[in-house]
Amino acid sequence: MKFAHTYHQLLNEEFPSTWIDSAISYKRLKKCIKRIQRELASIGLDVVKLRLLLNSQPSASDAVENSAESAAQPGIWKYTLDGCDSDSPDSGVEPKKFVPRLLFAVDEVTGEPLDARLDPVTKRQLHKLALAQSLTSVQLFADERPDDPSDLRRNSSSSSSQSSISPDSRVNSMASAFSEGHTYRMVSIPITSDSEFFRTLQHQLTNIAALQKSEKGRLTSAITDLGAVIEKVAKPTWHGRSTHDLRRWRKIFQLYLDSRIFVSTGEKDHGAHNYEQAQKSWGRFLEQLRKSNLEKDFAVRESHKALERFLEINFELLRSLRFQDLNGLAMAKILKKFSKRTALSPRPVPLLPLSLTSPLLTHSLSRSIVFVLSTSLLSLIPQLDDHLCPICAGIAYLPIRLPCTHVFCIRCVVMLQRRNERNCPLCRKPVVMKTSPENLDWDHAAWLRKWFRKEAMQKHRENERASAAETMTPVYSDGCSVM
Structure with missing residues (x-):
């Protein structure tokens, strides 16, 4: 055909x-x-x-x-x-x-x-x-x-x-x-x-660019409106006792990020995906979402409608990516046919009007919308991976901010001082022994209790058990200044 x-x-x-x-x-x-x-x-x-x-x-x-x-x-x-x-x-x-x-x-x-x-x-x-x-x-x-x-x-x-x-x-x-x-x-x-030929192609690419610009504005507005709803249904109180769907939305967004639907940072498929790649990743995400039964466990009614809108936005983004790929392929084929049938290839070959390299075909709309999704929507639900201690790989609670600005949990900093290790594990600056209880970031600790209440309480209990064990068999060095 x-x-x-x-x-x-x-x-x-x-x-x-x-x-x-x-x-x-x-x-x-x-x-x-x-x-x-x-x-x-x-x-x-x-x-x-x-x-x-x-x-x-x-x-x-x-x-x-x-x-x-x-x-x-x-x-x-x-x-x-x-x-x-x-x-x-x-x-x-x-x-x-x-x-x-x-x-x-x-x-x-x-x-x-x-x-x-x-x-x-x-x-x-x-x-x-x-x-x-x-x-x-x-x-x-x-x-x-x-x-x-x-x-x-x-x-x-x-x-x-x-x-x-x-x-x-x-x-x-x-x-x-x-x-x-x-x-x-x-x-x-x-x-x-x-x-x-070239005037027609230029005119059509200009129309496509205008259409994509309009779609970008519409989807960005939809994402902003959806973000306000998700923030309402997922945001906990300071005591974590209100009815919310924070954990469910966090799991949904984690599945979404792991699926790497439109953009990937992996070695094999690094960069923006084409329609076929995005379609396959989208199918895997929907399958994982179905198996998780997260939608059935929503505690807030508005979460159901918010999830439907979230899926609709991604479907519209997939459709736009499909349109982009089809037109990009059509342009490549018609220019190749023009050169083959007439031999009139501009010299040098890269000498083409900027309108023939329209933002539609050189810059993926999906990347622009994914950026909006990441900054305006996904960032509303903090992910645990962004707040882990680099040493123990657990939540950084209570957080100690060293003079070099790197953050670790209090337990790990204490252990560094007891081993008389003076250098920061990340930047190697000699700031560990200069750290004291004044370096505790209490505001960040309260924020972690709010958004990661279960993980913070678990880390707190682990620290207490470790302190109790050390009290029974104390083995201290002279260098500890935090405890």
Whole structure:
């Protein structure tokens, strides 16, 4: 099944009409490519010949030695995109118009194309273009008719003298034009369909960027509203006695973070995920969520609706990622087809308008929304992994903040001092023996009791048992200053 049919079928099945109207019109761009081929064929330039002319770059000395058989001279043929410094669609400024141009070199005096491989019909057509663009007034062929009658009278003698030149000497003259320092001019071949191709693609990418910007704003607003609800149903009181779903939401968010749905920090799949990767990770998350029965255990009614909205937002983000991947693939394929069918690849290849590297296709919307999720939503429910003591890997309760600002639980700092270890385990600064009860972070301790009440109480009991055991068999060094 051809890509064009599959692409438009997927668009119609999975996305609303407003999204489809903004998507890349693959079929329309293919029609532009066919018209470009017909325009080039009308002047005797098929894709094989044009690719040879544009890609062959022999040196000037080689061209002189092999004048009759040589390919295009250096710089004789060139395909450019004027106006490539377009503004980004996200800047709010209308993108600058750009015009693709196929250029060829002609002798500045005679207007004759400086390419030995062109057949007579193509040379005749190209020379007419030079006359039409007023780059020369010399007639090389009997059937050429300049627009200005005075030009015809003025150049009649030049025309007759040119007609007396033999074909072989004319070829040698063209081949050695650059090496002998002859001046030349670049003539533009007016191809209207390639301008339409790039204008259409630019317009569609601008629409997609606007759509993605709108979706980002909508999803960000939805995440902010959802965050207010989750904060209400999950936030505990200072004594931890109110009815809330803190533990359930913490477990949900932990499952979500471990699933690495849209962005991963792992070695194998580091970076933003494409749709297929995200879809698989999303399926695993839903399966784990179903097995955990967390939704059935909610203590607050609003938590059920909040979870449904959380899942909806992620589904919408998946759909947006799917749309992004489809359009990115469509753009890559249509540009490849453009180059293959017409040979008109801009030189150098990276020379493309900024609007053809739209934020849609270079910066993942999913990464932007995941960042909003992490900062505005997931951060509402603190995770235990962010508050562990680096030494014992348990919750850092009661927390001691060393002069170097690193935080450890009080028990571990006491043990460091009793072993007369002076350096911080993380930064190796000699600050351990300078630590005293004044370094206890009581505010942070109260915060840990609020958000991790069970873990804090368990750590407190462990510390008491350890202190009781040491009281029965005291083995102290002289260096301890905390206890």
